[in-house]
Amino acid sequence: MSRHNVVIRINGKACSLEVRSDQSLLDVIRNELDLTGTKKGCDRGDCGACTVLLDGVPVNACLLLAVQADGHEVLTIEGLARGEVLDPLQAAFIEHGAVQCGFCTPGMILTSKALLNGNPHPGREEIQRGISGNLCRCTGYVQIIDAIQAVSGAKGKDALES
Numbered sequence: 001m002s003r004h005n006v007v008i009r010i011n012g013k014a015c016s017l018e019v020r021s022d023q024s025l026l027d028v029i030r031n032e033l034d035l036t037g038t039k040k041g042c043d044r045g046d047c048g049a050c051t052v053l054l055d056g057v058p059v060n061a062c063l064l065l066a067v068q069a070d071g072h073e074v075l076t077i078e079g080l081a082r083g084e085v086l087d088p089l090q091a092a093f094i095e096h097g098a099v100q101c102g103f104c105t106p107g108m109i110l111t112s113k114a115l116l117n118g119n120p121h122p123g124r125e126e127i128q129r130g131i132s133g134n135l136c137r138c139t140g141y142v143q144i145i146d147a148i149q150a151v152s153g154a155k156g157k158d159a160l161e162s
Contacts, residue, residue, distance in 0.1 A: 003018050004067050006069065007071065008072060009073045010035070011035075011076055011079025020066075024062050024063070025059075025068070026040055026061035026064075027066075028066040029074070037077035038076050038107075043062045045063040047135045048060065049104055049107045051110050051134060052076050052107075054069060058114045075110065075113075087113070089109050089148070089151050090109060092147040093108075093144070093147045096143045096146045096147035096150060097139075097143045098144040104135060104136045107134050111133065112127075112147075116152055128141070
């Protein structure tokens with residue numbers, strides 16, 4: 001298998017790596033960079049557990065080859081907090097009980113981050129559509145949606161629309 005030199009900016013830091021041409025971004029993140037917050041779930045792009053932000057856009061890292069990320073910015077869950085200060089989404093997930101087993105949480109939070117970056121005040125249905133590529137087997141999604149709404153400040157907006 002051929003190998004390629006790539007430079008990927010991960011969580012704000014340029015990483016120069018030699019990767020196999022068939023190596024997924026997920027495997028590089030977890031095995032080469034030891035950033036294990038990004039989870040390996042279905043390995044087919046169905047569950048969203050491996051979601052990272054590539055240039056601000058949520059992608060399934062299991063479906064993206066590491067060579068395709070060459071020259072791009074990747075944000076993993078480890079890069080979201082600022083030191084010991086959690087991102088507001090991370091704090092809201094904890095506060096609203098949206099973290100149960102935690103397996104889907106990193107991908108769910110990063111997908112939500114991209115959603116809120118594109119639409120700071122989504123309604124409940126927009127949030128449901130926005131996170132539809134991320135599966136959770138524990139929460140029933142209510143707490144997750146509540147956490148996202150708490151950060152967006154959209155709860156009042158939905159109440160007015162009802």
